[in-house]
Amino acid sequence: MTITAIRGFNDILPGESALWRHIEDEAVKVFSACGFSEIRVPVADRTELFLRSIGETTDIVEKEMYTFTDRHGDSLTLRPEGTAPVVRAYVEHKLYTSPVTKLFYAGPMFRYERPQKGRYRQFYQIGAEVLGDESPRADAETIGMLVELFRRLDVSGITLHINSLGCAECRPGYKSRLKIFLQGVKERLCENCQRRMDANPLRALDCKSPKCIEATENAPRITEHLCQPCNVHFERVKHGLAGLNIAPNINPRMVRGLDYYSKTTFEITAEESLGSQNAIAAGGRYDGLVSDLGGPATPCFGFAIGMERLAIVIKDKGFQERPLAAFIALGAAAEKKGIELLKLWRGAGLRITEDFSEAPLKKRMKRVDQIGASFAVILGEDEIKEGVVSLKDLKTAEQEKVKWENVVQRVFKVK
RNA sequence: GUGGGCGUAGCUCAACGGUUAGAGCACUGGACUGUGACUCCGGGGGCUGGGGGUUCGAAUCCCCUCGUCCACCCCA
Numbered sequence: 001m002t003i004t005a006i007r008g009f010n011d012i013l014p015g016e017s018a019l020w021r022h023i024e025d026e027a028v029k030v031f032s033a034c035g036f037s038e039i040r041v042p043v044a045d046r047t048e049l050f051l052r053s054i055g056e057t058t059d060i061v062e063k064e065m066y067t068f069t070d071r072h073g074d075s076l077t078l079r080p081e082g083t084a085p086v087v088r089a090y091v092e093h094k095l096y097t098s099p100v101t102k103l104f105y106a107g108p109m110f111r112y113e114r115p116q117k118g119r120y121r122q123f124y125q126i127g128a129e130v131l132g133d134e135s136p137r138a139d140a141e142t143i144g145m146l147v148e149l150f151r152r153l154d155v156s157g158i159t160l161h162i163n164s165l166g167c168a169e170c171r172p173g174y175k176s177r178l179k180i181f182l183q184g185v186k187e188r189l190c191e192n193c194q195r196r197m198d199a200n201p202l203r204a205l206d207c208k209s210p211k212c213i214e215a216t217e218n219a220p221r222i223t224e225h226l227c228q229p230c231n232v233h234f235e236r237v238k239h240g241l242a243g244l245n246i247a248p249n250i251n252p253r254m255v256r257g258l259d260y261y262s263k264t265t266f267e268i269t270a271e272e273s274l275g276s277q278n279a280i281a282a283g284g285r286y287d288g289l290v291s292d293l294g295g296p297a298t299p300c301f302g303f304a305i306g307m308e309r310l311a312i313v314i315k316d317k318g319f320q321e322r323p324l325a326a327f328i329a330l331g332a333a334a335e336k337k338g339i340e341l342l343k344l345w346r347g348a349g350l351r352i353t354e355d356f357s358e359a360p361l362k363k364r365m366k367r368v369d370q371i372g373a374s375f376a377v378i379l380g381e382d383e384i385k386e387g388v389v390s391l392k393d394l395k396t397a398e399q400e401k402v403k404w405e406n407v408v409q410r411v412f413k414v415k
Numbered sequence: 416g417u418g419g420g421c422g423u424a425g426c427u428c429a430a431c432g433g434u435u436a437g438a439g440c441a442c443u444g445g446a447c448u449g450u451g452a453c454u455c456c457g458g459g460g461g462c463u464g465g466g467g468g469u470u471c472g473a474a475u476c477c478c479c480u481c482g483u484c485c486a487c488c489c490c491a
Contacts, residue, residue: 369451
């Protein structure tokens, strides 16, 4: 048997990688324009980091982490998400000495789940974090930045869902209120929700089981039990979004899977071809995490985009790599001249490869066609004498002689 | 972790339990020694995912296993 990739770990082949590169390039442009800088954190961190940040009773920690013991006996975990390592780095390097720090990251995350459409064990996220800003405008503007990125990537049919989960002041009170309500309808809840009712009652609101949706129809809503500061914050976030012409869908039932969220949480869904895995980005505020991890009290807001899901949603939008030309030298003199010419053309921005085979021209034409070149650039004895190449458009079969210095503009003209 | 669909050539798929497992596309040689993609003629390709069983005989039926896709749980 030949060796195959690990289950849930995928190769991104050239046809698709061009789109990925495009997404990443656009994200960097948009984030950078908003004042974010890149941070690169390791793919592995101490297991304890994730236990303390994500929460010990979450599904991620309970059953989805790639955890192993290294040769030294330390328990390490492949990062299941990006915020925890970023905050760890923020605290470790004391970046909080700056009043506000805006960071973005991109890279693979790891969760041990059954693969399905838009979900893999190694998956890629692009995320951004605003550390040290408590303003509701930070929430709104950061969501706005994300919406702008999706607009530029030509993602259509997206919906923004937002909610507020309250804070350390008001959430406990709501939680016990909800627990009392759930006790009353306990028999009508699904097994799962009955089991986690005490540890994590909020999850019952997010359950997709029709039983639970029906049973919790009249459950108290968190948005009606926020403390004054949280309520004001939430109102200002909504106001800020309105100022950006973004109409959110207020969803008081939305609960996120990580324990560190407080106040604003949000999710952006795409209706297109994703089935139930339709969240392409999500995030929220986590005002308590930095101090939980040993730093000073630091309000933060962030999000992560799921690359695979985003790629699915924009896949059919016709993004393509720049056209490629192929150089064919006929004879030793042409090969030598080619070294100089290729340098000239490539320096001017042309994508051009060379066919190194010594086969008859017929076969070489076929080869360059097969590798996907749009143009054949032929240099033989006649052309050298005239200071030209024979430039053939492989789509239209039109061929003409073009002066060496005009090759690049001639190719760009056709595109 | 639970449930379902599917595994035959590089790809998309055929083949009633019965000759030597086929076709299209792709690849490759030639017709055609400075012109691909069109046309014509030829060629290579397969432990039918793997293992076991039933049978005179298995790609086909049964069991196990692996892989994959989809859904659930949950999440980006």
